[in-house]
Amino acid sequence: AIGDQLVQLIAKAVHGVKLNNGLDIAIVGRPNVGKSTLLNALAGEDRAIVSDEPGTTRDVLSMDLEIGGVLVRIHDTAGLRDANNAVEREGVRRAKLTIDQSDAVFYVVTSQSDPLSDYVAGLTVPIFTIRNKIDLDSLSASVEPRPEGAYIQISARYGCGIDLLRTTLLDHFDLAGESDNTFLARDRHLNALRCALEALDFDHAQRYCDAPELGAERLRRAGYELGTLTGEYSSEDLLGDIFSTFCIGK
Structure with a gap:
């Protein structure tokens, strides 16, 4: 269901990018x-x-x-x-x-x-x-x-x-008149939505039954991409995520 909503949102964003650019x-x-x-x-x-x-x-x-x-x-x-x-x-x-x-x-x-x-x-x-x-x-x-x-x-x-x-x-280009189905998106917004949709593509869900950590990583990635749109994640958050995986002193 989330994937379907993202598909619809991406369609709106594509129009929004054209309106913006x-x-x-x-x-x-x-x-x-x-x-x-x-x-x-x-x-x-x-x-x-x-x-x-x-x-x-x-x-x-x-x-x-x-x-x-x-x-x-x-x-x-x-x-x-x-x-x-x-x-x-x-x-x-x-x-x-x-x-x-x-x-x-x-x-x-x-x-x-x-x-x-x-x-x-x-x-x-x-x-x-x-x-x-x-x-x-x-x-x-x-x-x-x-x-x-x-x-x-x-x-x-x-x-x-x-x-x-x-x-x-x-x-x-489906740009005639104003539409409630369009928002003024930027290219980075569209890229984030597409990355989130890709992360939530569970066509090979059976693979994650044996390795649930892979599915969890995909969910985390999708959450991060969507978080960049809402302002939940900033560049400092991104650096924190990167360095949190390092083991200092070893």
Whole structure:
């Protein structure tokens, strides 16, 4: 029963960590698909230079936004292509580094037939494929859930579908609105809960019938991990626990 409660608490903590730390989103895609226009649309102001000339964005442009009460860091990256000059190649390298460190990717395309780049297709984070410039094809904003994330049709230039994109992002991470099932956890809180759950994993309980001291040690460890959350154990307590096992003078 305690293990089940910890599982539920960990689920709440995962959401809490996201709320506390925020989300990092990388906007990626080929040159001239409207990545910088999308950044400006999400920001509600012109923060990135927009031009019809491919390769305008040479470096990563980052900004913090609040979406539905959640901190979201948006990173506008250089267009993914085989660059002809050293500056643009460096921009592409930095774009890939940003992608690797992001919680999700906004992959911008301008046609439904545009495939995922080989680099993006190999990612394990959620991928939101965003078909931009639907105004050129007289299409409506829409969203289609997909296993890897979602497929969303928007027009960043005219702001069509931007609210839909925001809602889809929060819904995917289950962060829409305030919930009584979430608390503002930190990474160390989450790690302590997971360690406690691991310590209480008695799938091999039969083993402890012959060696109850092993089971007792697991219970002690779980108690300690939970104690770090409640303030029962401090760093001094931890040092005391360590040195209490030493036999001084022998």
